[in-house]
Amino acid sequence: MEHEFKTLIAQKDLGRLKALLAAQPDERVVEELRSLDPPARVVVFRLLDKEKALRVFEELDRPEQSELVRAMEDPEILGLLTELDPEEQTQLLEELPAKVVKRLLQELSPEARAQVSFLLGFPEGSAARLMDPYYLALPQETPAEAALERARTSDLEPDDLEVIFVLGPGRVYEGYVPIARLLKAPPGTPLGQLAEGKGVWVSAYAPEAQAAELFLSEGLKLLPVLDREDRMLGVIHAGRAFELLQEQEAKRVVRFGGTLALPPQGADIDIVKDPFRRLFLGRFVWLALLTVFGVFTSTFVAAQEEMLSAAIILAAFVAPIIDMGGNTGSQTATLVIRSMALGQVRLRWRDFLFVLKRDVPVALALGLAIALLEALLAFFSKGVGAEILWVVGLAMLTVTMLGSLVGIVLPFLAKRLGADPATLSAPVITSVMDLLGVAVYFGYAYIFLGHLLR
Numbered sequence: 001m002e003h004e005f006k007t008l009i010a011q012k013d014l015g016r017l018k019a020l021l022a023a024q025p026d027e028r029v030v031e032e033l034r035s036l037d038p039p040a041r042v043v044v045f046r047l048l049d050k051e052k053a054l055r056v057f058e059e060l061d062r063p064e065q066s067e068l069v070r071a072m073e074d075p076e077i078l079g080l081l082t083e084l085d086p087e088e089q090t091q092l093l094e095e096l097p098a099k100v101v102k103r104l105l106q107e108l109s110p111e112a113r114a115q116v117s118f119l120l121g122f123p124e125g126s127a128a129r130l131m132d133p134y135y136l137a138l139p140q141e142t143p144a145e146a147a148l149e150r151a152r153t154s155d156l157e158p159d160d161l162e163v164i165f166v167l168g169p170g171r172v173y174e175g176y177v178p179i180a181r182l183l184k185a186p187p188g189t190p191l192g193q194l195a196e197g198k199g200v201w202v203s204a205y206a207p208e209a210q211a212a213e214l215f216l217s218e219g220l221k222l223l224p225v226l227d228r229e230d231r232m233l234g235v236i237h238a239g240r241a242f243e244l245l246q247e248q249e250a251k252r253v254v255r256f257g258g259t260l261a262l263p264p265q266g267a268d269i270d271i272v273k274d275p276f277r278r279l280f281l282g283r284f285v286w287l288a289l290l291t292v293f294g295v296f297t298s299t300f301v302a303a304q305e306e307m308l309s310a311a312i313i314l315a316a317f318v319a320p321i322i323d324m325g326g327n328t329g330s331q332t333a334t335l336v337i338r339s340m341a342l343g344q345v346r347l348r349w350r351d352f353l354f355v356l357k358r359d360v361p362v363a364l365a366l367g368l369a370i371a372l373l374e375a376l377l378a379f380f381s382k383g384v385g386a387e388i389l390w391v392v393g394l395a396m397l398t399v400t401m402l403g404s405l406v407g408i409v410l411p412f413l414a415k416r417l418g419a420d421p422a423t424l425s426a427p428v429i430t431s432v433m434d435l436l437g438v439a440v441y442f443g444y445a446y447i448f449l450g451h452l453l454r
Helices: 002-010 014-022 026-035 038-046 050-059 062-071 075-082 086-092 098-107 110-115 144-153 179-184 208-218 238-256 276-302 305-310 312-341 349-382 386-416 426-453
Strands: 137-139 163-167 173-178 222-226 232-237
Touching: 002 014, 002 038, 014 038, 026 038, 026 050, 038 050, 038 062, 050 098, 062 098, 098 232, 144 163, 144 179, 163 179, 163 222, 163 232, 173 179, 173 222, 208 222, 208 238, 222 238, 232 238, 305 426, 312 349, 312 386, 312 426, 349 386, 386 426
Parallel strands: 137 163
Antiparallel strands: 163 173, 222 232
């Protein structure tokens, strides 16, 4: 049998090996595991179904369990299993039992845990890949005084002991008890009666971003991670969640600044590490598109030659007016995207109306203030007449409000289309407002100065 196992592994016929293992009694599988070398042992163990894997693991003695866990770091195993296509991975690799996951988290370093996370059976970018073993979890029948004593004698840091997690039979999650509540509880009270927050947890298969949002919405220090059977696998610490949020925000900033994520794996460009070619392509694509867009704007301006000839002073105010629209739009979009990232605003009609209601009065006030300032500066620095002042002032007011409106609409539109709102970068908003700005500006010019063309 041992020879057959090795042959099937060498032939990479893991489907047949899985079927063969399913037909063997637990005792036989344990015997075969003990006779195999560590890499083969891990492959055989990972092909066991979840319940059988737990029974087999418990049959091994403590040193054998540790050896099995540590063997999962072997690059040869990762090479074999990662060669499988996603469908085969799903069929062959079930999630590991919670008890085994706990041992793996306890015995491997953070770097090693990241390396072998694939073997846990959790997808890339899932919450499970953020979890660690630094927490205290006790059975629900544990008395309050016994739980406090366990906390006192624990090797964990104080930040890891702000709550004690409560487990039912089979490590099923039943909630948590804050230490402060435990201190005031009658000594003999079981943890199960003190537990709260049973519904506050994240699935091991949920996206990392969902875990980060839970920290923000619930104000947690530790977030339990559960498997499909509601068994506790580990926790995510607030520090790791906020690191993730910072990483996501950094990506948004990069994209908002007008760069394009490039292969491999859609990675954002890195000015410190990336070669010239990636730095060039990551920025050129956006800039080339915006250059084409700019041609339309310049063509429109060129078509206003007759108006500019009649009132050449108008040319002096084109740049500040179109700049104001882009700047206002970028400011507003940044605030909206930040609110979306923090979970304050969601893709709902009422949220869109709420943001609109909040921002329109601000945009109106900003527009009036900037229009007045621009008119005063134009009068004292250039001595222009009333008609030009009206054109400049009204154009400044209008583009400020339009820029703010565009900055609100585009992030919500991106969300509706299933895109990252940050991909609507500041240069895109600026280019849109350039065209709108010159259209508004010359529109007012024709209204107030049209008689000069007669």
